[in-house]
Each structure stands twice: as structure tokens, then as C-alpha cells.
Amino acid sequence: xxxxxxxxxxxxxxxxxxxxxxxxxxxxxxxxxxxxxxxxxxxxxxxxxxxxxxxxxxxxxxxxxxxxxxxxxxxxxxxxxxxxxxxxxxxxxxxxxxxxxxxxxxxxxxxxxxxxxxxxxxxxxxxxxxxxxxxxxxxxxxxxxxxxxxxxxxxxxxxxxxxxxxxxxxxxxxxxxxxxxxxxxxxxxxxxxxxxxxxxxxxxxxxxxxxxxxxxxxxxxxxxxxxxxxxxxxxxxxxxxxxxxxxxxxxxxxxxxxxxxxxxxxxxxxxxxxxxxxxxxxxxxxxxxxxxxxxx
Amino acid sequence: xxxxxxxxxxxxxxxxxxxxxxxxxxxxxxxxxxxxxxxxxxxxxxxxxxxxxxxxxxxxxxxxxxxxxxxxxxxxxxxxxxxxxxxxxxxxxxxxxxxxxxxxxxxxxxxxxxxxxxxxxxxxxxxxxxxxxxxxxxxxxxxxxxxxxxxxxxxxxxxxxxxxxxxxxxxxxxxxxxxxxxxxxxxxxxxxxxxxxxxxxxxxxxxxxxxxxxxxxxxxxxxxxxxxxxx
Numbered sequence: 001x002x003x004x005x006x007x008x009x010x011x012x013x014x015x016x017x018x019x020x021x022x023x024x025x026x027x028x029x030x031x032x033x034x035x036x037x038x039x040x041x042x043x044x045x046x047x048x049x050x051x052x053x054x055x056x057x058x059x060x061x062x063x064x065x066x067x068x069x070x071x072x073x074x075x076x077x078x079x080x081x082x083x084x085x086x087x088x089x090x091x092x093x094x095x096x097x098x099x100x101x102x103x104x105x106x107x108x109x110x111x112x113x114x115x116x117x118x119x120x121x122x123x124x125x126x127x128x129x130x131x132x133x134x135x136x137x138x139x140x141x142x143x144x145x146x147x148x149x150x151x152x153x154x155x156x157x158x159x160x161x162x163x164x165x166x167x168x169x170x171x172x173x174x175x176x177x178x179x180x181x182x183x184x185x186x187x188x189x190x191x192x193x194x195x196x197x198x199x200x201x202x203x204x205x206x207x208x209x210x211x212x213x214x215x216x217x218x219x220x221x222x223x224x225x226x227x228x229x230x231x232x233x234x235x236x237x238x239x240x241x242x243x244x245x246x247x248x249x250x251x252x253x254x255x256x257x258x259x260x261x262x263x264x265x266x267x268x269x270x271x272x273x274x275x276x277x278x279x280x281x282x283x284x285x286x287x288x289x290x291x292x293x294x295x296x
Numbered sequence: 297x298x299x300x301x302x303x304x305x306x307x308x309x310x311x312x313x314x315x316x317x318x319x320x321x322x323x324x325x326x327x328x329x330x331x332x333x334x335x336x337x338x339x340x341x342x343x344x345x346x347x348x349x350x351x352x353x354x355x356x357x358x359x360x361x362x363x364x365x366x367x368x369x370x371x372x373x374x375x376x377x378x379x380x381x382x383x384x385x386x387x388x389x390x391x392x393x394x395x396x397x398x399x400x401x402x403x404x405x406x407x408x409x410x411x412x413x414x415x416x417x418x419x420x421x422x423x424x425x426x427x428x429x430x431x432x433x434x435x436x437x438x439x440x441x442x443x444x445x446x447x448x449x450x451x452x453x454x455x456x457x458x459x460x461x462x463x464x465x466x467x468x469x470x471x472x473x474x475x476x477x478x479x480x481x482x483x484x485x486x487x488x489x490x491x492x493x494x495x496x497x498x499x500x501x502x503x504x505x506x507x508x509x510x511x512x513x514x515x516x517x518x519x520x521x522x523x524x525x526x527x
Binding site: 028250253255268269270271272273274279283284285287288 | 335336337338354355356357358373374376377392393395396414415433434
């Protein structure tokens with residue numbers, strides 16, 4: 001099953017309510033995915049050189065121990081703890097910081113990084129997970145969330161969505177892919193790396209690989225209809241906006257509600273019943289095999 | 297109409313609301329209900345079996361008015377997957393759009409949809425009349441066994457795939473026909489049937505002669521010995 005949600009604010013005045021809106025949406029989809037949950041929040045960063053790194057602390061590795069190690073190596077860092085995650089904000093060269101995280105730190109995993117993305121995921125009931133991260137306190141421009149009912153890989157943090165395989169990119173998925181093993185091998189040959197055996201991570205890698213070749217998000221997703229075999233509704237986020245696409249059989253549900261203030265996407269309408277003005281919104285289901293996008 | 301009894305899904309649980317409607321006192325004449333704040337809940341008005349009128353104000357989730365018998369359920373909003381699935385009798389009227397599999401496997405009664413439906417409308421229908429004022433999505437009337445489907449708009453890909461005896465009437469375009477579905481000649485009897493179905497759906501300004509009829513070519517009914525090498 002799995003539940004997916006996304007919200008993009010057209011009215012920038014609502015940005016401080018973004019986390020609150022997404023909280024209700026994730027709660028509404030808890031029944032579709034009780035095993036784990038995750039979300040990505042995008043916000044405008046006014047400092048153009050600054051990057052944010054979303055880190056998950058593993059095996060009870062403490063925040064203070066992590067802080068001690070990383071601040072010893074890098075001086076100008078801001079660290080903020082959210083449950084078992086840490087957001088590092090820094091103007092440091094991303095290559096240096098990423099290589100230190102991957103080779104020198106054992107008990108952490110990089111969940112995602114970029115100029116505007118912050119990404120969090122955890123095993124457990126979505127209602128608990130969003131409470132642990134205090135999702136309702138977040139503000140931003142757009143956000144994507146996922147509640148997981150695990151099918152093809154284990155219930156672990158790195159088996160949870162969203163998957164981020166490129167700077168400021170992320171993907172959530174309801175469905176299952178059938179050709180991900182072949183596709184993973186081909187993408188590895190092209191230099192893409194993977195952290196899990198999950199099918200969605202392969203789709204995320206496919207999208208990142210295509211975007212890195214300067215192919216637009218829309219064209220990437222259109223090509224994906226041919227290259228990705230299986231059932232899916234995808235929501236993919238970028239720095240500027242998000243897009244949704246369903247496979248051509250369209251067994252996996254999705255409904256979109258659009259008002260002058262926002263665009264909301266969810267697996268089921270009940271996840272957006274709490275949004276302001278939703279009953280007067282333009283409500284429609286995305287057509288099979290058609291890419292819809294907002295922002296850039 | 298007599299008194300309207302209000303049921304608010306913000307104040308009462310879904311199970312309580314459905315339980316009231318499923319267990320009406322046979323002697324009571326209070327048969328008129330209004331449900332508010334459905335908030336996309338699933339299975340609203342599922343399993344009603346007595347004569348009554350229920351209006352749902354707002355959008356609902358999956359399987360609304362499923363297994364309906366005798367009741368008249370009106371939804372003033374959109375419905376999710378499987379509205380009126382397995383309906384036996386009665387009438388379900390959706391004033392907005394419907395998601396996938398509207399009227400799936402339904403044996404009888406009437407389903408009226410003022411807007412559009414997405415894919416697989418009337419899948420495996422077994423006697424229901426489905427009247428859609430808008431368009432239907434792909435694979436509609438898949439394996440439809442009996443009953444009638446009227447579509448005032450267009451139909452998506454693979455209409456009536458593996459169709460049995462159901463009659464399909466489409467006013468607009470059909471993107472493609474499914475396996476074993478073909479256009480049929482519209483007879484005088486068909487025009488009479490269409491007239492009565494349009495009347496059932498309170499559809500005016502639409503002429504029965506504007507519709508094309510689709511049915512089964514019946515080539516899949518029996519095994520063709522020439523295909524034996526395929527197995």
C-alpha cells in the first residue's frame with residue numbers, strides 16, 4: 001500500500017504553516033503505511049553558499065559525540081538536532097564534508113543534502129515519527145511525505161522514503177518496480193551509487209542520473225514511463241517545486257487539490273480534508289502516464 | 297418529506313453513523329438522513345439495506361454506498377474508489393466526480409455520476425445501470441456481464457475489454473476498444489432503452505440518437521481450436 005503526500009505553497013504567506021499542513025496529511029495517511037515514515041521540507045535559503053546536510057545517527061550514537069567529532073574537523077558549522085537526526089548547515093565545500101561523513105564517520109548515514117532540502121525518516125508509526133521530529137513546527141515552500149507499508153525490503157530507516165540521490169532531490173513512491181535490479185546495475189555502471197536494496201532508491205537514482213545530464217524533470221519522468229517497469233505513483237521534489245506521475249495502468253491512487261493558495265497531492269482525499277478551503281478546491285485525479293508539475 | 301435526521305461525522309464515529317443507517321426500526325417512518333463532514337472517510341453508507349434517503353454533504357473516500365440495497369444515497373461531492381460496488385438495488389447519485397471502479401460488480405440499482413469517472417468504471421458489472429454525464433477513464437466496463445452503461449462524454453482506452461452481455465452507449469469519442477468489443481447497430485429497442493435511461497438520470501438536451509452502441513463480438517465466448525498451439 002503506502003501513502004504519499006505533497007504540498008506546494010503558491011501563497012508564500014502560508015510558509016510558516018507548511019509543517020502544520022503536512023502533519024495532518026501524514027496523519028491522514030498513517031493507515032496506509034504504519035511501518036515507517038519520512039518527509040522532506042524545502043525552504044528558501046538566503047545564503048547562496050550555504051548547504052544543509054540531513055544526517056541520521058545510527059546505533060544510539062549520541063548527538064554530543066557526533067558534535068565533538070565533526071566540529072573538530074570543521075570549524076564553521078551550525079548543528080541542529082531533531083530526534084535521531086542532525087541538520088548541519090555550512091558553507092564548507094560539499095565534496096569535503098560529504099567525503100568526511102561517508103568515510104570517517106561510522107555510525108551515521110547521510111539522508112540527503114542540498115541548498116534548501118531537509119529530510120527526515122524513521123521507523124515506527126507515522127503519527128509517532130512526526131511527533132518525534134516536531135513536523136508541525138517546520139516552515140518552508142513545499143514538502144513531500146511518505147508513510148510506508150513495507151513489501152519488498154526490510155523495515156529499516158534506509159528502507160524508508162523519501163529517497164534523496166542528488167542535491168536537493170527527493171522521491172516518494174507508492175507501488176513496486178519489477179525491473180529495479182537490472183536498472184540498478186546499469187546505473188551503477190554510469191557512476192550512480194546506492195545505499196539500499198530498495199526499488200524506489202533505483203527510481204530516485206534514475207531521476208538523478210537523468211537530471212545530471214541536463215534532461216529536464218518533465219522529460220526525465222516521461223522517459224521513466226518507458227524505462228521503469230512496475231506500478232507507481234511518484235512524487236518527486238526539486239529545489240523549486242515538485243512533480244507527480246502515475247504509471248499507465250494507474251492502479252496506485254492519487255488525488256490533487258488545487259486552490260489559489262496551494263497544490264496538495266495525496267493517495268487519498270482524507271489526507272487533505274483538513275486543509276483550508278479544500279472543499280472549494282479544484283479536485284482531480286492525475287491521468288495515467290501524464291506528468292504534472294508545479295514550480296520549476 | 298418529513299423530518300431530516302442529521303448525522304455529523306465530526307461528532308459521531310463512522311461506525312456509529314453506519315450502524316444507525318444499517319439498523320433502522322422497520323416500523324419507523326424516519327427515513328431521511330443528512331451526513332455532514334464526511335472528510336474523505338471510507339465506507340460511508342456501506343451496507344444499507346432498507347428504503348431510505350441519505351444525503352452526504354462533502355467528499356467521501358472508498359466504497360461509498362457499497363452493497364447498497366433499496367436506499368437512495370446522494371453524495372454532494374466527489375467519491376473515491378468503488379462507489380456503489382456490488383450494489384443490489386436502490387440508487388446512488390454522485391454530484392461530483394468518481395474515482396476508479398465505480399459500480400464495480402454491481403448486480404442492480406442505478407448509479408448516476410454527474411461528473412467524470414476515472415479508470416475501470418463498471419468493471420465486472422452484473423446488472424446495474426450506470427449513467428455518467430461526463431467521461432469515463434481507461435478499461436471501463438472490463439468484463440462487464442450485464443446491465444447498461446451510458447456515457448454522455450468520452451470513453452478512455454480499451455473500453456469493454458472481454459465484455460459479455462452488458463450494453464454500452466457512448467455519446468462522445470472512444471479512445472480505443474478492448475479485446476472482443478465492437479460497435480453494434482443501434483436498434484429501435486435500444487433507442488427506447490436509452491430514452492428510459494436518460495430519463496432515469498434526469499438528463500435533458502441529450503438525444504438518444506447521438507449515442508453509439510458497443511457490445512461483445514462474442515469471439516472469446518468459446519475456445520477456438522486454431523489457437524491450441526498458443527497454450
